[in-house]
Amino acid sequence: MQIQSPFELVLFGGLGDLALRKLLPALYLLQRDNRLPEGKILCLTRQALSDDDFQERIRASVRHQVPADCLDENTWAVFCQKLRCVTLDLDDEAQFEHLKSALSAQDINRLYYLATGSDLYTQICAGLHRHGLINAASKIVLEKPIGHDFASAQQINAAVADYFAESQIYRIDHYLGKETVQNLLVLRFANSLFESQWNQRYIDHIQITISESLGVEKRAGFYDHVGAMRDMFQNHLLQLLCITAMEPPARLEPDAVRDEKVKVLRALKPITGDAISEKVVCGQYDAGVSEGKPVPRYRDEPGVDIKSMTETFVAAKVEIDNWRWAGVPFYLRTGKRLAERACEIVVHFKAIPHSIFPLQHKNTMANKLVFRLQPDEGIRLMICEKRVGPGMNVRPMNLSLNPANHKQTRVPEAYERLLFDALSGNATLFLRNDELLEAWRWVDPILKNWEESEQRPEPYTSGTWGPAAATLLLAKDGRLWDENS
């Protein structure tokens, strides 16, 4: 697939945190790989900037975010020619004309990217419509979280649907663009070896962790109203769960894949009432030491309400009520200020029924398949081997499923892949309306319960693996989180 040329990419929130840290560096890397044809990238900002200031801000962020060996003057020169700064204050109707005059009058490949809060999506779409800026060739990318619960997500989706057909809407979840997620699809559906084992007969349980060592950083204004459930769990974690648990799609096509993911979401066992405190843990970080430095508690971070009840950690035992996964718990967790930055999907296979080797403890030696999404992507299989020497001693060993030569290729950033896909019209890795709503439907009762109970999230020390209740969540089932096993 290729990006149809010329293209126009219109970034709302064009110099915001996401645009500067992720989107513009990813576009630069696409340019460097000669995958960006002729076109324009319009960054919409409220403040008027001189061309020099505008370019310098983007250049500084590209320098900071892109690996040094990918920086070169020629690429920058070509990339820079595509950049335009357009002033647009959404509350000033007349300013949409600035945008209109910067866009082509033809129906060309145009992508609107809404890197703003989802409370602005309706206003943006209505403004584009009033100024005749939407046509059949236009597409729109919506950043997460879309809404703050089921009802608001439904409302936003319905409003956007007044202006764009579902086939023109790309709901992004950047975790689906990560290389190892693609590899998980290949490993599952291009190998009969694993797929034949991928069910309750052979799998004991699955753990999915997205841990961050960073705290809330400069995003308190956003995060303190959102929290880990809406920021990470409802989208990234549930999407990773879907890709791990879905049935094989008939084809690698958008609706075939999304049909299977939505079936998983519909089969999630609801967690309501008393089950919430049994199966879901929420925490908030306390002061501690992170990456060797003392760090403050969440409530003392700049911009955070001193009485904030916002959760910075969530762990849950999730069950899927279907034939394949009956009795196989999925333990999901995410948090800020945890012991390390990592993202892993760990498939724990059942232990052998009986060991014939004297020193082999059958449970701790059970096979594990680990998909590591970050920081160092890779897949490894933990199997047992004989320790060299006398006797019959069995020990675990990790078999890397990524030969060294793969590591010589630069692993593209998730946003590189997803921006390319959206610009070239491939929606496979983007969410459909019904998926988004099913995910909200499942988390809604938990969020409502937390709000109504006004129960404070359990504190945990920064730099650890979260609150004690998270350890207990698995201990109750006779299991351990992977870092302890």
Ligand code: BG6
């Ligand atoms: C974003 C969240 O979606 O993902 C952030 O809003 C989080 O809070 C980020 O830090 C993590 O993404 P990554 O790719 O760095 O793991």
